[in-house]
Amino acid sequence: MLKMINNPVPWPNGAKVAVCVSFDIDADSILHLAHPDDAHRMVAAQSFLRYDRISVKRIVDMFDHFGIKQTFFFPAWCMEQYGELVDYILKSGHEIAHHGYIHESPNVQASLKDEHHWLQRGIEVIERMTGKRPSGWRAPVYNFSEHSADLLAQEGFLYDASLMGDDVPYILHSKSGEVIELPSHWGLDDWPQYTYLPEMNARMPTKSPDAAMEVFWAEFEANHKYGGLWVSVWHPSVSGRLARCDRIASMIEAMMKKGDVWFATMEEIALHVAACRKEGTFTPTIEPMPTYAEPIDPSVFKPGT
Numbered sequence: 001m002l003k004m005i006n007n008p009v010p011w012p013n014g015a016k017v018a019v020c021v022s023f024d025i026d027a028d029s030i031l032h033l034a035h036p037d038d039a040h041r042m043v044a045a046q047s048f049l050r051y052d053r054i055s056v057k058r059i060v061d062m063f064d065h066f067g068i069k070q071t072f073f074f075p076a077w078c079m080e081q082y083g084e085l086v087d088y089i090l091k092s093g094h095e096i097a098h099h100g101y102i103h104e105s106p107n108v109q110a111s112l113k114d115e116h117h118w119l120q121r122g123i124e125v126i127e128r129m130t131g132k133r134p135s136g137w138r139a140p141v142y143n144f145s146e147h148s149a150d151l152l153a154q155e156g157f158l159y160d161a162s163l164m165g166d167d168v169p170y171i172l173h174s175k176s177g178e179v180i181e182l183p184s185h186w187g188l189d190d191w192p193q194y195t196y197l198p199e200m201n202a203r204m205p206t207k208s209p210d211a212a213m214e215v216f217w218a219e220f221e222a223n224h225k226y227g228g229l230w231v232s233v234w235h236p237s238v239s240g241r242l243a244r245c246d247r248i249a250s251m252i253e254a255m256m257k258k259g260d261v262w263f264a265t266m267e268e269i270a271l272h273v274a275a276c277r278k279e280g281t282f283t284p285t286i287e288p289m290p291t292y293a294e295p296i297d298p299s300v301f302k303p304g305t
């Protein structure tokens with residue numbers, strides 16, 4: 001058989017793919033961050049984003065219906081605003097992971113100290129509201145900085161879910177230690193498929209749920225064929241809308257029907273990867289971090305040098 005992944009992970013019980021239907025509960029944090037002076041006047045945009053209050057419960061109920069545990073990435077400010085959603089998620093045993101404080105981008109912070117501040121503030125809220133330190137983190141808008149891997153290792157994170165550098169998990173190796181990367185990519189993100197929200201500068205042509213699902217499903221088929229990892233980066237205010245969520249339920253049914261799929265939380269996937277690595281059944285790529293600590297030599301851009 002054609003081999004496209006050189007180091008597939010031996011997933012539990014002979015599964016051919018690990019699946020986590022992960023959601024980022026950004027709610028209206030992104031609107032306040034983008035429009036700090038005017039967001040309170042943008043009521044329709046608020047209502048679009050605050051739809052998370054309806055759809056998160058729908059998604060949790062759907063996961064419960066299928067008997068699967070999954071992961072929700074949650075900016076800590078949103079957890080404080082929408083505490084009932086935190087309780088609803090935890091009651092069903094799903095994982096809550098770190099997604100910034102108010103969805104601030106790590107790679108635009110003024111200093112390493114500022115990035116560390118937001119990371120610690122999020123950890124503090126998650127620990128207080130869930131009773132457990134977060135195991136994982138996803139950088140808001142994938143905006144991982146040159147310091148992020150090091151800070152995650154310092155704070156004892158098991159995994160990151162922000163990067164796009166492989167089909168299977170890999171290791172981010174920084175001076176403070178290692179973090180397991182559980183990669184995804186823009187092709188598994190719902191924002192480019194559906195989001196029309198002018199206040200957030202998003203003007204994607206709205207696709208039908210079937211058309212969007214063709215993209216996500218093609219990724220699933222290929223990962224199932226070659227032994228990869230399928231992690232969605234979806235948003236309850238976008239994919240949790242009725243017709244799209246209904247289509248996701250059909251997708252999960254179809255995945256279950258196909259068989260040999262391991263549905264797991266991101267934490268479970270990372271723990272499994274760590275165990276396989278320890279027993280020598282999986283050899284991940286080791287990525288030294290940061291990739292670049294500073295801009296590359298500017299002379300390379302000049303002709304004739």
Ligand SMILES: [Zn+2]
Pocket residue numbers: 024026099103140141
């Ligand atoms: Zn987000």
